[in-house]
Amino acid sequence: AQSVTQPDIHITVSEGASLELRCNYSYGATPYLFWYVQSPGQGLQLLLKYFSGDTLVQGIKGFEAEFKRSQSSFNLRKPSVHWSDAAEYFCAVGAGQAGTALIFGKGTTLSVSS
Amino acid sequence: GAVVSQHPSWVICKSGTSVKIECRSLDFQATTMFWYRQFPKQSLMLMATSNEGSKATYEQGVEKDKFLINHASLTLSTLTVTSAHPEDSSFYICSAMLGGAAYEQYFGPGTRLTVT
Numbered sequence: 001a002q003s004v005t006q007p008d009i010h011i012t013v014s015e016g017a018s019l020e021l022r023c024n025y026s027y028g029a030t031p032y033l034f035w036y037v038q039s040p041g042q043g044l045q046l047l048l049k050y051f052s053g054d055t056l057v058q059g060i061k062g063f064e065a066e067f068k069r070s071q072s073s074f075n076l077r078k079p080s081v082h083w084s085d086a087a088e089y090f091c092a093v094g095a096g097q098a099g100t101a102l103i104f105g106k107g108t109t110l111s112v113s114s
Numbered sequence: 115g116a117v118v119s120q121h122p123s124w125v126i127c128k129s130g131t132s133v134k135i136e137c138r139s140l141d142f143q144a145t146t147m148f149w150y151r152q153f154p155k156q157s158l159m160l161m162a163t164s165n166e167g168s169k170a171t172y173e174q175g176v177e178k179d180k181f182l183i184n185h186a187s188l189t190l191s192t193l194t195v196t197s198a199h200p201e202d203s204s205f206y207i208c209s210a211m212l213g214g215a216a217y218e219q220y221f222g223p224g225t226r227l228t229v230t
Contacts, residue, residue, distance in 0.1 A: 036221075043118065043207070043221035044158075090157065101148070102209075102219065106157040 002027045002095045006105035013081050014113050021076040021108050023091030032094030033074040034102065035065055039087045047089075050074060061085070086112045116142045118210050120222035127198055127229055135193045135225045137208030143188035144210035148219070149181075152205040164191045198229040 003026045013019050025031055032051055036044040048059025055067040065076045074091060091105040117140040127133045137147055145166050150158040162172045162183050170183035180202075182194040191210075195202050206225045212218035 041223060043223045044209075045221075046219075101160055101163065102158075103160070104157040107155075 002031075002093055002103050004091050004093050004103055004105035006089075006091055006108050008108045009106070010109045010111065012111040012113055015083050016080050019076075019078045019081045019085070019110070021089050021091075021110070023074045023076065023105060024072050025074060025091070025093045026072065027093055027095065033065075033067060034092040034094065035059065035063070035074070035076045036090045036092060036104075037061075037087045038090065038107075044090065047076070081110075081112055083112045083114065086110055116140075116210070116212055116218070116220040118208065118220045118222040120206075120208055120225050122225060123223060124226045125228070127227070129199055129229055130197055132194055132196045133198060133227060135195075135206055135208075135227070137191045137193070137210065137222055139189045139210040139212075139220070142210070142212050144191075144212065145188060146211040147185060147191040148209045148211070149183060149191075149193050150207045150209070152207060152224070154205075158207060161193075195227065198227070200229045203227055203229045 005024045007022050034049045035047040038044050047063045048057050050057050050067045058064050063078050067074050088107045090107045092102045095101050095103050119138045121136045147164045149161045151161050152158045160173050161176045162170045164170045164183050164185040166185045166188050172178045185191040209219045209221045
């Protein structure tokens with residue numbers, strides 16, 4: 001069965017420091033992979049996605065992620081974190097036909113310290 | 115960009131009553147909408163897939179008679195929680211899919227349901 005694991009429940013980084021959020025997936029075929037951010041009172045916003053091709057994908061707000069098939073990972077990175085990046089981050093894998101059903105990880109809460 | 119709204123954003127109801135939650139795609143037509151449930155500090159769990167004009171497909175373990183889903187138009191899907199109980203209290207989130215590509219799935223802001 002498909003699954004997504006986000007090993008870190010809560011991460012705190014200093015403003016301006018780099019960030020890496022981990023995501024591991026379990027899926028039989030080539031996965032569709034996503035990172036979403038959820039802020040209080042707002043809907044989930046898509047940061048970036050991977051379907052195929054270049055394994056390093058660029059997203060919005062300065063985020064990027066790298067797909068590593070050998071490690072079944074899709075880690076999210078940002079070189080310099082801003083206080084406004086504090087939020088809940090979810091990794092998801094698209095399952096089912098055309099990857100339409102999303103299976104989410106449990107999320108990582110990012111806190112940014114000044 | 116594509117916008118999805120949910121109404122209400124917060125609702126309190128008494129045990130045994132029913133409550134309806136609306137999900138609307140405001141500026142696009144969505145043949146497929148999804149309903150998720152999110153417990154505090156936990157992941158989103160897919161409840162059902164709603165296709166316009168047809169019956170919803172429920173995930174295993176989701177009671178279709180308790181969570182009634184209607185996708186009557188290309189811009190509106192509703193979730194009705196029937197005979198609500200305190201354990202139904204949760205955060206319900208919908209998403210709408212633009213076209214057939216998984217990446218074009220847009221999420222509503224969610225509805226907080228509290229059953230007393």
